[in-house]
Amino acid sequence: MELIFQPWPWYISGFLIACIMLVLLLMGKKFGMSSNLRTFCVACGAGKASSFFEVDWKSDKWNLLVVIGAMLGGFVASHYLSNGEMPAISEATKVSLANINIASENGYLPQELFSISALSDIKTILILIVGGLLIGFGARYAGGCTSGHAISGLSNLQLPSLIAVIGFFIGGLFMVHVLFPLIF
């Protein structure tokens, strides 16, 4: 039981993620989370604005059920299967965090960005909005996110997914190394 409450090691987690992809393939579906954002748009009537959203969203209902499950899983894992401690990140990362004014004594997410009180700062809200816009726009432009490209696509040895994942890292590295010192 103690093992469940501790953070899970990477080799267990990675194996379980591959199993989730396998089960979805056996169900005749595919592992991809960002396509749900498109389904949200379709369900909200975005088909009137662009033919990109003129699809029958009922065929994607299964993935919305996966989303509901993921939310329930997040609730159970955070409330009943863990102690809410900060991940045991490396000492070097703690030094880097100090340089951008983020505390190393924190919860599962940085209080500086994800606490209710942080929302009183307009800068926090802007960071969250810009981050979300880039994620949603970029995922659809690239045709998938981490689950669709880095896991499903690369598992199928698809060149487009390799290009996309290289892009993910160029963007992520640029954000953390070049833009973070300017933002925080």
Added chain:
Amino acid sequence: MKQIIYILIGFFFGIVMYKSEAASWFRIYEMFQFQSFHMYGIIGTALAFGIVFVQVLKHYKIKSIDGNPIVILPKEKSFSRYMIGGIIFGLGWALAGACPGPIFVLVGAGYLPIVIVLASATVGTFLYGIIKDKLPH
């Protein structure tokens, strides 16, 4: 019945994302700093098993439970859309410290500010749909 299976798959996914700490902003930050093996270990292990699973499915021509052959449609050939779209996604992934799967998981975990990320990611998807014909693909 099938509906319950999808919810269970998602439920399991949510627990794995949270417990592996792949849903933590700190781990994403650390990954882009190359200061820990943790995230690379998760993605690498998932990929290693994923490649084996897909090869086995293909080799034995295993059918899905509804009796249809399992086909993973190849993505259309292009460089610019994957590279440019990928870079834009990566910028957001690092800034918000979460990709779409973990965003859903963190909403369930009760972090209210992540709802702002989810809402704007949906708007970002909508904006892509509006201007996609003007973008290089």
